[in-house]
Amino acid sequence: MRTKRPILLVEDDGVDAITVSRALKEIHVTNKLVHTANGEEAIEYLTNTNNILPAIILLDLRMPKMNGIEFLSLRKEDPRISLIPVVVLTTSDEEKDRIDSFRLGVAGYMEKPVDYIQFVEVIRTINLYWTLSELPELND
Numbered sequence: 001m002r003t004k005r006p007i008l009l010v011e012d013d014g015v016d017a018i019t020v021s022r023a024l025k026e027i028h029v030t031n032k033l034v035h036t037a038n039g040e041e042a043i044e045y046l047t048n049t050n051n052i053l054p055a056i057i058l059l060d061l062r063m064p065k066m067n068g069i070e071f072l073s074l075r076k077e078d079p080r081i082s083l084i085p086v087v088v089l090t091t092s093d094e095e096k097d098r099i100d101s102f103r104l105g106v107a108g109y110m111e112k113p114v115d116y117i118q119f120v121e122v123i124r125t126i127n128l129y130w131t132l133s134e135l136p137e138l139n140d
């Protein structure tokens with residue numbers, strides 16, 4: 001990505017988190033990957049003003065404590081973090097999840113491919129899109 005800001009991954013599945021990390025390395029993305037295991041941890045990270053705000057948030061939906069949809073509702077209420085684009089990365093193919101996610105302002109919704117090569121292509125596409133996108137300045 002053009003920005004040096006980190007990428008925030010909100011994901012409870014350790015294997016999926018490793019896959020995202022591996023895919024980012026494979027396509028030579030050097031931005032730091034910050035991993036939080038659920039929505040609650042992600043909100044904690046984002047509201048702690050000692051942390052650098054991420055360029056984008058990759059969000060799983062099915063997570064304990066605070067799931068992705070609950071996270072999106074809270075994010076929408078916070079003007080500081082609502083500017084950060086969120087891309088859902090999920091195994092859910094439920095229409096309700098897509099509707100709720102887009103109502104709550106996600107920038108994209110991707111199903112996690114089971115196949116690693118396809119997973120890399122999804123991450124490559126997300127990276128390219130957000131490299132080309134013009135984004136508002138964030139105030140950490």
Ligand SMILES: [Mg+2]
Nearest residue numbers: 012060062063
């Ligand atoms: Mg999950």
